[in-house]
Amino acid sequence: MSPTPASAGRRAGSLGDSAIRLRPELSPELPDDGDQFDLEERNALRRVAGLSTELADVTEVEYRQLRLERVVLVGVWTEGSAEDADNSLAELAALAETAGSEVLEGLMQRRDRPDPATYIGSGKAAELREVVLASGADTVxxxxxLSPAQLTALEKVVKVKVIDRTALILDIFAQHAHTREGRAQVSLAQMEYMLPRLRGWGESMSRQAGGAGGGAGGGVGTRGPGETKIETDRRRIRERMSKLRREIKGMKQARDTKRSQRKRNAVPSVAIAGYTNAGKSSLLNRLTGAGVLVENALFATLDPTTRRTEAADGREYTLSDTVGFVRHLPHQLVEAxxxxxxxxxxxxxLVHVVDGSHPDPIAQVNAVRAVLADVDAAKVPELIVVNKADAASPEALLQLRQALPGAVVVSAHTGQGLDELRATIEERLPRPALELHVRLPYDQGGLVSRVHAEGEVLSSRHTEDGTELHVRVHPGLAAVLQPYAGTAQHA
Incomplete structure (x- = not known):
């Protein structure tokens, strides 16, 4: 039989015919039984092209001077299209690169659901072992x-370290957290993940030490079953987690105090959120000159930055850069x-930044909205901003405009659309509740400045007795202005 297009085009050293069928339509000899998995596809590992991590850009090479590990990626495709599965594995490759690893191979298996024992099944785990040996990888x-049992079973077969997507993201967060609060949050998330996955090897982890360890030493009444080494480790981790939770709670109070101070001053707040590497920090720098770190890497920003800026009418408001989201963001991180x-x-x-050049931006939008719902932020008014317009095709931008009505298209790199974005943000900011006509004496210049900063000046006129202002202000400032005001009315 002549080779199928899939087998004819496979790369050298593939896992055999079962590992190379990329699409069901490439197997014409198999019958079409309707909307179900192709039997051969279901049980096959296939190579995913285009995951090489050879870096040409000098800045990227400098960013990853240390190659931590040589890794093989493996995924299970259970739903969605083949393109969705490829995008997911490509994102995993980008995460691995950001962690400092070198990606050697990417393998995808078609299954109804992951194997409960080894994630990919015992036979495919053995084939994965052959790929690891051939490529010289030291990590999968x-x-x-993966559950603790799946990690242990897969490691026994492939005989190298196995980690899952959650552990990889936690590792990246640990590398990029710089503030005391950020490090505490990441440490807590890592310990919550690690606790059920502690494993023991031999007597070093299972030994018991009651009293003096069961020997002579302690005497009668001092010997007993004691704790195993792994039980001791678990107890110490729980104690450390309790301490971290107390520290984070104290830091939360400080953050709440700052936030309540802004509320008392009626300073509107704008949060920039979105998928990781969508360009949130670049946008913050463009809008406020904040000068925060910008890198072409996933999760470059973990520690939030808040900057004050000024609207065209003089009102002040804050812009906050937040941690980027990702599909299947570990629940430990969301909680921490x-x-x-x-x-x-x-x-x-909420300024929701979307990467317009990404192959599947709508999936990113849905992933971000899912996390926002987890933190009770789904009801915050949302402004979609499609970034990286300079790197996206006109067709892709047109599709995004249709899929996301009201979105503002910008490029933080070139400055395209930033004026429109500023105007839209200012238009969407909440307006002060009370409308006043006041005449402020010329010796009250500080109060005039405060009105411009905290309120909305609808008109102003200089007279012999002072400055006449028609303003909208919040109730606190209205009380201060009342001695100089006419009749106040709700706007």
Whole structure:
């Protein structure tokens, strides 16, 4: 039989015919039984092209001077299209690169659901072992969260370290957290993930030491079953987690105090959120000159940055850069970073940044909205901003405009659309509740400045007795202005 297009085009050293069928339509000899998995596809590992991590850009090479590990990626495709599966594995490759690893191979298996024992099944695990040996890899990264039993079983077969997507993201967060709060949040998330996955090897982890360890030493009444080494480790981790939770709670109070101070001053807040590497920090720098770190890497920003800026009418408002989201963001991280993500939930406006050049931006939008719902931020007014317009095709931008009505298309790199974005943000900011006509004496210049900063000046006129202002202000400032005011009315 002549080779099928799939087998004819396979790369050297593939896993055999079962590993190379990329699409059901490439197997014409198999019958079409309707909307179900192709039997051969279901049980096959296939190579995914285009995952080489050879870096040409000098800045990227400098960013990853240290190659931590040589890895093989493996995923299980259970639903969606083949393109969705490829995008997921490509994102895993980008995460692995950001962690400092070198990706050697990417393998995808078609299954109804992951194998409960080894994630990919015993036969495919043996084939994965052959790929690891052939490529010289020292780590396997799975595109999903594996149970402790799956990790142990797969490691026994492939005989190298196995980690899952959750552990990889936690590792990246640990590398990029710089503030005390960020490090505490990441440490707590890592320990929550690690606790059920502690494993023991031999007597070093299972030994018991009651009293003096069961020997002579302690005497009668001092010997007993004691704790195993792994039990001791678990107890110490729980104690450390309790301490971290107390520390994070204290940091949350400080953050709440700052936020309540802004509320008392009626300073509107705008939170910038979105998928990781969508260009949120670049946008913050463009809008405020914040000068925060910008890198072409996933999760470059973990520690939130808040900057004050000024609207065209003089009103002040804050812009906050937040941690990027990702599909299947580990729930440990969502819980650990909840106090930070409350910046988004308490915002007056959410600027949702979308990467217009990504192959599947709508999936990213849905992933971000899912995380926002987890932190009770789904009700915050949302402004979609499609970034990286300079790198996206006109057809892709047209499709996004149709799929996301009201979106503002910008490029933080070139400055395209930023004026429109500023105007839209200012238009969407909440307006002060009370409308006043006041005449402020010329010796009250400080109060005039405060009105411009905290309120909305509808008109102003200089007279012999002072400055006449028609303003909208919040109730606190209205009380200060009352001695100089006419009749106040609700706007």
């Amino acid at each position: 990264i799975c595109d999903g969260e 970073f909840r106090s930070t993500l409350e910046e988004v939930a308490d915002a007056d406006l």
